[in-house]
Amino acid sequence: MARIDEVSVGDRLPESRHETDTVGQFLYNAVLWNAHRIHFDYPYATETEKYPGLVVAGPLMGDWLSQCVLEWLADDGRLLRFEYSNRRAAFVGDILLSRGEVQDVDRAARTVTLALEIVNESGDQLTPGSAVVQFQD
């Protein structure tokens, strides 16, 4: 049986837990070559910008959503489209969850549409997203 035949609307993708810390933020912003001080300069982030802490980089949360999709998809297909929106900030020390759910299955086109989100421990949705993947024959 092809993998897509086992996929149904409402199926949940495996959740991932992300314990945000300063080393993770350092590595991510270093690899981007991003010197935005809100991510590593605590006095600047809290006193000048009035954030409650160091801000977790928005595109890193986008990346975590893409990982949620690709770990679920494995080698059974490919990512066609992906989008995310950074709606609310996360701060270093926050524990975040990335998760997703099957929203639509098009068996003729072998495509599956996924709804994705990053939520914090209070259940606030920080980064909604979506993806379309195509399964192999």
Next chain:
Amino acid sequence: MPELITAELRSQVGLSPEPRTELVTRRDIRKYSVATGQRLSKYLDGDEAPPLFHLALFWDVVEQSQLSPDGVALDNWLPEFPLERAMAGSLKLEYHQPILPGQTLTARRTLCDMFEKQGSSGPLFFYEVSTEVVDASDSIVLIEHATRILR
């Protein structure tokens, strides 16, 4: 409310900077994969780039004197916008082929739209930049559509 977007600013829609060309290395893919906590071995080994790797590949490398006081590399090809403080943003991506080590990729950016909205605590300015990434034979690798919000 006075309009933020003047006719002169509006005329900048369609603006494109010089295309940027970069070499994809296995080491850069591995660094990106470790920094983002990837778990699939094809990414950790650098055999293929994760879907958002191009953000790092094409992030502006500017001299320190070109950074704003908060450490941001300003998109100096963009016109001066009426609001300055960056808020949230969103990305939409369409993938055509994977990014592999050894490829030479080119990014072509275009300022494709701008609009304003009234937020709960004042005006918000939105602008949209599309980026087309192509390989050495000019085949499309991915298309990105970014919306950024300023307040």
